[in-house]
Amino acid sequence: MKIGVLALQGDFREHRLALEKLGVETVEVRLAEDLEGLEGLILPGGESTTMGKLMTDYDMLEPLRAFGAAYAMWGTCAGAILLSQNVGREQPLLKLMDTELERNAFGRQIESFEIDLSVPFLEPQKPDYHATFIRGPIFKRVFGRAKPLMTLPDGTIVAAQQGHLLATSFHPELTDDLRFHRYFLELAKRPPEA
Amino acid sequence: MEKQVSSFEVKKGLAEMLKGGVIMDVVTPEHARIAEDAGAVAVMALERVPADIRASGGVARMSDPELVLKIMESVSIPVMAKVRIGHFAEAQILEALGVDFIDESEVLTPADNAYHIYKHDFKVPFVCGCRNLGEALRRIGEGAAMMRTKGEPGTGDVVEAVTHARQLYADIRVLQSLPVDEVMTFAKTHNAPFEICMQVREIGKLPVVNFAAGGIATPADAALMMQLGVEGVFVGSGIFKSGDPVKRASAIVKATTHFRDAKMLAEISRNLGEPMVGRSASSLSEGELMSPRGW
Numbered sequence: 462m463k464i465g466v467l468a469l470q471g472d473f474r475e476h477r478l479a480l481e482k483l484g485v486e487t488v489e490v491r492l493a494e495d496l497e498g499l500e501g502l503i504l505p506g507g508e509s510t511t512m513g514k515l516m517t518d519y520d521m522l523e524p525l526r527a528f529g530a531a532y533a534m535w536g537t538c539a540g541a542i543l544l545s546q547n548v549g550r551e552q553p554l555l556k557l558m559d560t561e562l563e564r565n566a567f568g569r570q571i572e573s574f575e576i577d578l579s580v581p582f583l584e585p586q587k588p589d590y591h592a593t594f595i596r597g598p599i600f601k602r603v604f605g606r607a608k609p610l611m612t613l614p615d616g617t618i619v620a621a622q623q624g625h626l627l628a629t630s631f632h633p634e635l636t637d638d639l640r641f642h643r644y645f646l647e648l649a650k651r652p653p654e655a
Numbered sequence: 656m657e658k659q660v661s662s663f664e665v666k667k668g669l670a671e672m673l674k675g676g677v678i679m680d681v682v683t684p685e686h687a688r689i690a691e692d693a694g695a696v697a698v699m700a701l702e703r704v705p706a707d708i709r710a711s712g713g714v715a716r717m718s719d720p721e722l723v724l725k726i727m728e729s730v731s732i733p734v735m736a737k738v739r740i741g742h743f744a745e746a747q748i749l750e751a752l753g754v755d756f757i758d759e760s761e762v763l764t765p766a767d768n769a770y771h772i773y774k775h776d777f778k779v780p781f782v783c784g785c786r787n788l789g790e791a792l793r794r795i796g797e798g799a800a801m802m803r804t805k806g807e808p809g810t811g812d813v814v815e816a817v818t819h820a821r822q823l824y825a826d827i828r829v830l831q832s833l834p835v836d837e838v839m840t841f842a843k844t845h846n847a848p849f850e851i852c853m854q855v856r857e858i859g860k861l862p863v864v865n866f867a868a869g870g871i872a873t874p875a876d877a878a879l880m881m882q883l884g885v886e887g888v889f890v891g892s893g894i895f896k897s898g899d900p901v902k903r904a905s906a907i908v909k910a911t912t913h914f915r916d917a918k919m920l921a922e923i924s925r926n927l928g929e930p931m932v933g934r935s936a937s938s939l940s941e942g943e944l945m946s947p948r949g950w
Contacts, residue, residue: 469912470675470696491913506672507696508732514694515912518905538672550731564731570669570755571778574660595668596733596755635668 471507475634493524501533501649504540513553533649541628559605592631666780670801670864684729693904705809706892717745741767761948774798788826789845806869811933874910881914898929
């Protein structure tokens with residue numbers, strides 16, 4: 462299986478390393494033509510405005526939308542923002558998931574945090590998942606075909622799934638825990654949607 | 656487990672998110688918005704860019720908090736600000752403002768002739784400059800969550816940025832090649848903390864993200880530094896001292912992403928207007944150099 466990692470900017474290297482530990486061949490995607498032959502794509506953490514600008518300038522928005530309609534995609538933090546319909550400000554988005562996010566919802570960097578969260582959908586379910594939030598967004602609304610996947614103890618939604626599309630506010634690529642990357646690979650193994 | 660804030664992992668994590676990106680010096684909220692629209696991953700809020708600090712002389716200090724706050728309000732990307740080397744009270748003030756990153760910077764006039772800030776004491780992450788591995792590991796030992804090779808700020812001359820990056824990576828290659836019983840002597844020779852030397856030998860890179868800084872003025876400069884192995888670039892005077900800052904900022908962002916693709920770099924580099932005039936680093940007298948500041 463060949464999985465792409467969007468490499469316009471951000472921590473794409475960490476996603477590649479995680480996938481390679483799982484024996485998956487990875488490709489850095491910087492242009493639309495790099496999507497050829499891939500069975501899934503990860504949108505890494507980074508700055509969503511930077512990635513959105515480069516996607517726009519190099520005509521990647523439509524090819525990425527078409528790819529995400531058929532194949533698995535997973536956005537972490539900035540990637541989750543790019544997958545959403547709305548973030549309350551003008552910036553380029555792929556609008557693939559029925560989600561509305563709020564950027565930097567916890568505040569500035571000094572409010573960035575780590576927390577252990579329960580993950581009944583991952584294999585194995587225990588231990589809890591050590592989630593790292595870096596100026597992270599939250600899911601203000603998850604509607605339509607998208608379903609909430611994880612919440613903080615106060616009920617704030619921090620992960621959502623919509624069929625083969627996955628989005629997390631936090632950064633599994635910054636930990637050595639590979640359960641999330643395995644979960645994504647299961648989504649990528651599903652037959653592409655027509 | 657309860658929420659845990661400000662761990663070293665979380666501080667380092669923000670630098671991980673900036674990789675492959677360009678951090679731009681800005682002196683007004685308007686500059687900050689231009690930088691964000693051009694695709695900057697963060698802005699450095701300051702009163703004068705390094706070229707102007709050079710030109711005006713005098714003591715260069717932390718910027719007015721009012722300016723830093725205005726810039727923080729004007730953009731959604733992270734905002735960094737500079738403090739003088741060793742000036743932990745300036746750092747306390749910037750932390751209280753809520754800046755996302757503090758640069759303990761040789762661009763400002765040093766406040767302490769012997770000591771840098773003990774950065775582990777702060778919740779906010781720090782970036783520091785280095786010219787070689789020893790200097791980088793001393794700063795990381797003090798708690799820096801990100802490094803940048805120093806270069807020679809405010810010159811528009813990339814030569815010192817290249818020298819420092821090559822030296823840093825050469826030092827790492829040497830360390831990696833050493834048998835374990837030679838690491839302590841390497842640590843002694845380079846005045847570097849032994850435990851972090853062992854870590855670098857193991858992973859083959861710095862334990863934190865490293866960007867280039869000091870003299871980057873063109874898309875080609877950015878691509879050069881990225882190919883030498885840095886993980887992103889700071890551009891200080893190079894953008895807003897050029898003829899067409901909007902075009903140049905966007906071109907340097909693109910070059911930092913597509914740094915290996917010469918055809919794209921050729922396209923990106925076309926028709927950008929005048930670069931900053933600059934001053935060759937070799938024409939500076941010893942007293943004018945900024946990169947030797949710090950220890």
